[in-house]
Amino acid sequence: METILALAIALLAALFISMPFFFKSKTAGGDEYFPDPRAEKTKELGSRKDSLLTAIKDIEFDYGLGKLTREDYEELHGKYRMEAAGLLKEIDSLGAGASADGGSEDIEREIRAERGKFVSSYDDEEFEKEILRAREVSWNDGPERFCTKCGSGCAQDDLYCSKCGAKLNQTEIQNARPL
Amino acid sequence: MLKGKLKFIIAIAVIALAVSYLVYGGVKDTMVYYLTVKELKSKVPSVYGERIRVSGKVVPGSIKHGPDGSLEFSLSDGGGDIDVAYSGIVPDIFKDDVEAVVEGQYGSDNVFAADVLLAKCPTKYESTEALYNSGTEGKGVKTY
């Protein structure tokens, strides 16, 4: 009785393991399991490019906050841009039909697109941003500023509200939290 | 850039040095020789007053409990035995014939004054003989 049980288990395992050989995919040409290696490569390059773009944004951000000297900024910015442009070229040469000349213009476009990406994104991003600002701008520096139009927080030196885009006039700025 | 790198190397070196210093100092100040009873006997008198750790089997029948919780017993490993005086927490598995480890000083009165007492289960804990035989014969004492 027990031998039969053990045999049944063995048989079951064997069947299960050999299943993929019996039910081969019907798709013609190429293996269904493995994707196009070129696509994988493009994906990987894309991820590296993204990380460079965010680094560029970050440098711009720090420069804007006065955390970087002009020389540092220019050096880092130039360096990352060069690398990103190189990557872009590589991606283009992988993709069929794309222009082989992915120069600095392409990278400028990408950076611009990256900058614009979050403007329309949803509320949580706003919260994240404000938390960051709370870290960057101390409460000891005096009261926080808030946009009179939409009520979102602004940095001391902001000229425009980062959420709704309203102009922040000195006289319109409230120094107290809006209700 | 180069200056930054140098700073890193210095910081990392400082950490590595600090850890090495701690390790070195720790080893130097806290190391104890681990001897068997036989080795201890052979090193008399140079071991007098040194802090050492000794392992051996508790001689059956040698355990004497003092009134205040102190303990006297003998340790043996076939190459002689030593008397041990100990005061402190006694492990639950400590009894005749177990392998015990003591740490302390071997005095010139040939009594080992221990302040650490550890006991280990004999090897036969994983042997099958005990299942059939309630005697104390084991497979032998484990060596480290």
Add this chain to the structure above:
Amino acid sequence: MVETGKISLFLAFAVSIYVVCASVYGARAGKGDFVKSARNGMLAVCFLLIIATGALIHSLVNLDFSLKYVALNTSTDLPVIYRITSLWAGQAGSLLLWALILSVYSALVVLDTRTRSRLLMPYVVAVLAAITVFFTYLICFVENPFQALPVAAVEGRGLNPILQNAYMAIHPVTLYLGYVGVSVPFAFGMGALLSGQLGDEWIKYSRKWTLFAWTFLSVGLLLGARWAYLELGWGGYWAWDPVENAAFMPWLAATAFVHSVMIQEKKGMLKKWNMALIILTFFLAVFGTFITRSGVISSVHSFAQSDIGPLFLGFIAFILLFSFAMFLYRIRDLESENRFDSILSRESAFIFNNLLFLGAAFAVFLGTVFPIMSEALTGNKILVGSPYFNRVNVPIALVLIFLMGVGPLISWRKASRENLMKNFLVPVITGAVTAGVLIALGVREVYAILSYAFCAFVTATVFTEFFRGVAVRSGRGENPALAFVRLVSRNKRRYGGYIVHIGVVVIVIGITSSSVFVTEKQATLTKGQSLELGGYTLTFQGIEQYTTDAKNATVAKLEGYKNGKPIGPVSPEKNIYKYEGNREINQETEVALRSTFTDDLYVILMSYGEDGTATIRVMVNPMVSWIWSGGVVLLIGAIVTMWPGGRKEREEVFVRYTLHDRDRTAKV
């Protein structure tokens, strides 16, 4: 059932070999059906090992004394629950449990990555299967739990009474879940090396496994400490015993890894370091199992030794050689995408954190293997004891606690003076005030003052973070409680991590207090006499004896008072278990423990005399309960961090160092 179990074990061994071959062949030859078959094989191994374990548990519960393992670890009077837990009381059962957990993890990995990372996964599966091959080999051919006795025993020897404890029932499993959990990120790392897919994928998919393993290692260590505290009866919870160190070392390395992967995610740096670190962590986990199970280093916990020692050493050597060979082979592909720009930055805080964790792991490793090394090198066996470990690890731990406060708030890449001032002013003041108050109160122990001050510093940084987050959200009209919940659930990883840090702080406070300010006293009392210690008074009422089915107990009856107020009876016991000859360990000291928020009263009955006197040792351990409560906080934090869902997980690419210029958005 025994036959079924045996056959399932053997099949599991055979199938894992097949999985290794099929997976590697399928990946190299680009044959998808082989890869799929290997994945099914991994699931089958899990199924087979579940059956084998089920069969063994069945034998244990039904006390089939014809099996050696059952006869050695159970007895007819053993409650059913401990019959089940004796699955991991002995060598063979523990190894089976290792293999079972590994196969369950492997199956989950296979199911979780059905459609993802198709170039990477075949190799990950192959590595997991290769580890399974080793363990199933041990179980099948060296330490088979289904090995029969020549003649069935009439009665089993029973379970060691110190293992008959609720903590001992779960502590080993918890620790094993952690040890084995480390194999998964290791397999991903090796898979990345073997396949050449050295991008973010292996980090991304193994992340939650790393956290999972880390959590179980942490909880396992704490449970072990609690078990030692309650059961071993010497008044402490950690003795730097080799077996404790064996679990502590992979924890240290895993903690370093959990932190350093963040740098790779955010900045694409430290790729080589992370790879080396996960190899090291896995090595330490296997080494830990080896120390525990081989008895190579003498320890009060080493329950067994057998022939598996050399095999384990061979396996460990193979892992190290193979992994580092692969590592060197791929080293050119592990170049960093970013550089270190400043020493005052989050990256460097993480680097220092990592170096210190590794320094501690190295020191613990050295101390643990010192007897073996010194004997091999000089012929003398030299030991280093707890003072060594404390001397080395306490300063390292203090710096680490300090960094725990710095790390989460300092800027990425380069911290400006502004950033430092604004984020750290309040915490630094909090820490300094704490230190000042302690000194004013008369505390003179430098380490204690530093430890409390750093803990206050970390707590202040974490609370500042929570406060800011909640303030921002509730400023928009959310009520504070809701704002808090939303804040945490929107970025579980960050805030869960903070909660873990708070748990660690609470644990550190408990450890500091209980190790620096412990007091103890020992006295032999006659009836009516009292003993006083730390505000407690214990009056001896006499010795009582009672008998249950399992034991003869001797109780010292004491009346306790705290600052004059009665706190009820305190009754430490000494028990003799009733087994005739067939049990090695039959004595057990049952401490009387009265645990409160501020201190623990820990009473041990040392001995009792014929004349009705009793020698008792009393300890007052301040704030020990903080260690256990801190553990609960840590667990909650870890669960928050790992809680599934959220948009972060769906993102294909890690958002590295995202700081947005116009929006000033940052994800950290």
